[in-house]
Amino acid sequence: MKKIDINILGLGNLGTAFFEGLQKNKNLNLHLYEENEKIRNDYAELHDVVTSPHIDTLDSGVLILCIKPQNINNFFESFSKNINKDVLICSPVAGLEIETINKYVKNRVIRIMPNLLISKNNGFIPFVKNYDDDHLGFIEIALSSLGLTREFTEQLFPLVTALSGSGPAWYYELSRQLTNSATQLGMNEDEAEELVKELIKALPNLINTEDSFAELVNKVKSPKGTTEAGLDSLNDASFDTIIFNAIQQATNRSIEISAELNNE
Numbered sequence: 001m002k003k004i005d006i007n008i009l010g011l012g013n014l015g016t017a018f019f020e021g022l023q024k025n026k027n028l029n030l031h032l033y034e035e036n037e038k039i040r041n042d043y044a045e046l047h048d049v050v051t052s053p054h055i056d057t058l059d060s061g062v063l064i065l066c067i068k069p070q071n072i073n074n075f076f077e078s079f080s081k082n083i084n085k086d087v088l089i090c091s092p093v094a095g096l097e098i099e100t101i102n103k104y105v106k107n108r109v110i111r112i113m114p115n116l117l118i119s120k121n122n123g124f125i126p127f128v129k130n131y132d133d134d135h136l137g138f139i140e141i142a143l144s145s146l147g148l149t150r151e152f153t154e155q156l157f158p159l160v161t162a163l164s165g166s167g168p169a170w171y172y173e174l175s176r177q178l179t180n181s182a183t184q185l186g187m188n189e190d191e192a193e194e195l196v197k198e199l200i201k202a203l204p205n206l207i208n209t210e211d212s213f214a215e216l217v218n219k220v221k222s223p224k225g226t227t228e229a230g231l232d233s234l235n236d237a238s239f240d241t242i243i244f245n246a247i248q249q250a251t252n253r254s255i256e257i258s259a260e261l262n263n264e
């Protein structure tokens, strides 16, 4: 089978997660691009791979855009002439709609919203695309090796971005606040962090069931017990509204970014 050329543009958080998740996939040839010289030098030292500052000419394969939304306009204005129409564009860029990419290049586009777990081949990868088949086998051969893939309508992408793309941050922030509470109540920070980290590590084994989240909560609490006392306090402090507002704000920001990118 012919290997697929995968071009990763930008080796920051997400580009590195793609690199780590894909580097052992024998069906792919990886090509790496990063403007930042320090990151290029770090890659050369750590991974013994060649990186280039800019893409030259891309005739085929896949281009994964791991750059920030604010760099997209510049990138396409400078480099769209170097991208052949056969190149499949894969975009994880928050808020960047397929229609906006097609204003710059008329290529096939797959829009995805992964999270950083793809680096451990354990991600969840919502996608939407503007073509019918699995062009180049990219979904089956590359994306599926990074985690579970699932098609969504593009209309749901702002919410998907808020829940799944930003998702780890909600749990990290909750964990940070649990740790802070424990230190305020007398535990030292190292002990508190270890306790919370061990708790997070245990969760996958506990939620891998058919139970809903409400049922899982019920399994932990008992009448008039410690968990119920804490949950009552969360309810009194409108925990549901706090979380709803956060997800709504993140969703709205994604919609705003789409409008900004579309008007550039």
Ligand SMILES: NC(=O)c1ccc[n+]([C@@H]2O[C@H](COP(=O)([O-])OP(=O)(O)OC[C@H]3O[C@@H](n4cnc5c(N)ncnc54)[C@H](OP(=O)(O)O)[C@@H]3O)[C@@H](O)[C@H]2O)c1
Pocket (backbone or CB within 6 Å): 009, 010, 011, 012, 013, 014, 015, 033, 034, 035, 036, 039, 053, 054, 065, 066, 067, 068, 069, 071, 075, 092, 093, 094, 113, 114, 115, 116, 165, 166
């Ligand atoms: N991080 C996540 O968990 C996550 C999840 C889902 C989606 N995303 C999306 O993924 C994209 C990247 O996010 P990130 O967190 O990885 O950003 P990041 O850490 O800032 O990485 C982007 C890298 O790309 C470099 N770069 C910018 N323009 C370039 C160009 N034209 N050619 C080569 N390299 C270029 C940047 O260099 P400079 O810093 O020098 O500009 C930077 O090192 C964003 O659009 C974001 O919406 C991220």
